[in-house]
Amino acid sequence: MPVLWIVIIILAMAAIGYVMGRQRALASAGGDPRNLHSLPSYYGSSVAIFTMVFSFLVLIVWLIVQPIVIENQVAANIPPEMVREGSTLGLMMSDVRRVADGLDQAVSQGAMDPEAASNIRAEFTDVRDRLGAIGVALGSDVGPAVLRAAQRYRSLNATGHMFMAVVVLGLAAAGFILAYLRSHKDFRARNVVETTIRYLLIGAASIAILTTIGIVLSLVFNTWEFFRLYSWTEFFFGTTWSPSFSGRGGSSELGFVPLLWGTLYISFIALAVSVPIGLFAAIYLSEYAGPHMRAIAKPLIEVLAGIPTIVYGLFALLTVGPMLLSVFGEGGLGWMQAGTAVMTAGLVMGIMLIPFVSSLSDDIINAVPQAMRDGSLGLGATHSETVRQVILPAALPGIVGAILLAASRAIGETMIVVLGAGAAAKLSLNPFEAMTTVTAKIVSQLTGDSDFASPEALVAFALGMTLFVITLGLNILALYIVRKYREQYD
Known part of the structure; x- marks a missing residue:
């Protein structure tokens, strides 16, 4: 049946x-x-x-x-x-x-x-x-x-x-x-029904907790299995990423450093784009825009958060990459060899992160007590001076938390990197060269008919565990800062 x-x-x-x-x-x-x-x-x-x-x-x-x-x-x-x-x-x-x-x-x-x-x-x-x-x-x-x-x-x-x-x-x-x-x-039907519903709610909450525990345990066990087959010192301190599956010849070099460098480099460019634009947009919406303009502009900015990342990846591959190549390529400054580069992925990822920074910062700025604004204006400060010297310093802990949350989102991004940054694992300062990230290599290592008992496949779990620890640390730091800020002004 x-x-x-x-x-x-x-x-x-x-x-x-x-x-x-x-x-x-x-x-x-x-x-x-x-x-x-x-x-x-x-x-x-x-x-x-x-x-x-x-x-x-x-x-x-x-x-x-x-x-x-x-x-x-x-x-x-x-x-x-x-x-x-x-x-x-x-x-x-x-x-x-x-x-x-x-x-x-x-x-x-x-x-x-x-x-x-x-x-x-x-x-x-x-x-x-x-x-x-x-x-x-x-x-x-x-x-x-x-x-x-x-x-x-x-x-x-x-x-x-x-x-x-x-x-x-x-x-x-x-x-x-x-x-x-x-x-x-x-x-006593009411007692039975309400008790049953309470246990169902507890079970639903437990499923979320147990799912998290299961994900962490799967990463831990497979990472442990990987380090039984491959040296952890070569993984964390190696500067060459060259996996070689059995039967294809050669030995694998699974150095994590170039992947980490590509991840941080692209994330830095993305934050350099999203933080100023998102923060300035939040200041305008919360302090300068009228109710009518705010009702229109805020939803339009937040639409960016609803666009699938694969669409951003195609935008990077088909629009931003060729545009940068026409300016910085052989026909222009000669710095760029192909449309897939760190700058391409960083710019598009920065556009994707704008609503994260803007919405969180806007809520944080609006949470600053109105009495602080009134006191500053009453002492003779202009509106812009009040924003610079009173509101932003008061909202700074929350804004830093929003930036850290956006950074953890950038570090975990995959599709924009796969389509916009290329697949080369290298250590370079040139933002117009192709590089790759940890998430992109996790996808490539688990794609195809590979033996999951080999280091070349198990390394994906080691990469995932390392990335999990990094993003978890950023999220904990951001939540700590935001919670401290809320305790101060609630």
């Missing part, structure tokens, strides 16, 4: 349970709501909640655990000698999943009966021809071993979905019956 059908059935049972639970409680009270312990809606909500909550929790856990269990069972039955030369078990399992999806597609289109799709003794050539007839691309590297594993994968998956439907719908029915039978006038 498809998951969508299971969800629809449970929701229908919950809706029916709401009506029936409410009616049963009213009937036990002789039709007078005043004889009930709680409002009638609480009795209906109790039945609906007990019908949905436990069944949906089991459904979510089942959908997460089942693919892991099935893949482990199928992979355990694949003999090591059946893994193709130059491949890995993980790559073979990706082929197994692809063929299993093709078998499902063949059954759904009527090109193959379910028994033939699940029969591990079916002729390989016959099944392959049927899949090819409906346009399923298998490739020449798919052999009988992959087909048998795919058939077993599909069979286990179908069995798992059947048991999942039985267990989930059984839990929904049990919750429905239990809550319905408890719906009488003396039942």
Whole structure:
């Protein structure tokens, strides 16, 4: 049974349970709501909640655990000698999943009966021809071993979905019956409903915390595995970035310094663009612009924050890069060799960061007490002198926090760097040369058919962990400064 059908059935049972639970409680009270312990809606909500909550929790856990269990069972039955030369078990399992999806597609289109799709003794050539007839691309590297594993994968998956439907719908029915039978006038339905909702809210908050912990642990464990294979001194102090995957010859040099330099260089240019423009825009909007102008200008500036970064990357590649090349390239000053350069990515990233600096600084400047402005003007200071000598010094801690938050956003940017700065890992002071950043190399190291047990793939986690520590430090510093500022003026 498809998951969508299971969800629809449970929701229908919950809706029916709401009506029936409410009616049963009213009937036990002789039709007078005043004889009930709680409002009638609480009795209906109790039945609906007990019908949905436990069944949906089991459904979510089942959908997460089942693919892991099935893949482990199928992979355990694949003999090591059946893994193709130059491949890995993980790559073979990706082929197994692809063929299993093709078998499902063949059954759904009527090109193959379910028994033939699940029969591990079916002729390989016959099944392959049927899949090819409906346009399923298998490739020449798919052999009988992959087909048998795919058939077993599909069979286990179908069995798992059947048991999942039985267990989930059984839990929904049990919750429905239990809550319905408890719906009488003396039942404390409001207490049960509010307690359940409180635990659901705690669970939602816990999911966010556990997700963060899971991300950090995955980075830590894979980073530890990387440093077991590669020297940490060469990684943190090496000045050459030259990964070499097995089978391509040579040895890898995985120095972090050129990537860090490119990241900081591009971020510095981006902040040099965004901070003055964003800060001046915030001062104008908060101190000089009228209500009508502010109502128009502030949303227009904040539109920049809603533009996808891939659009900024294309803007850097197709517009800013050629424009800079026409001025600083061979036809101009001769400093620039190609449109992809540090300056290209830095300028576009600075434009992207303007609303971050502007909006945060505007809110911080507006939070400065009006009494400080009135006192300065009352002593004879002009408006501009009040802004320079009173408002900005008072708002400086918050503005610094906004700049640090923008810096952490710049350090973590990927698409603008990939499309606008190039992929060269080098140490250079020339802003018109192509360089790359940590985030861009994380993407490149995890792209393609690579063995995740090799240092060349595990280094992505080391890069991610290092970048995580840097941005976390900036965020903590920014939040500390902003919190201290708010405590002073709230």
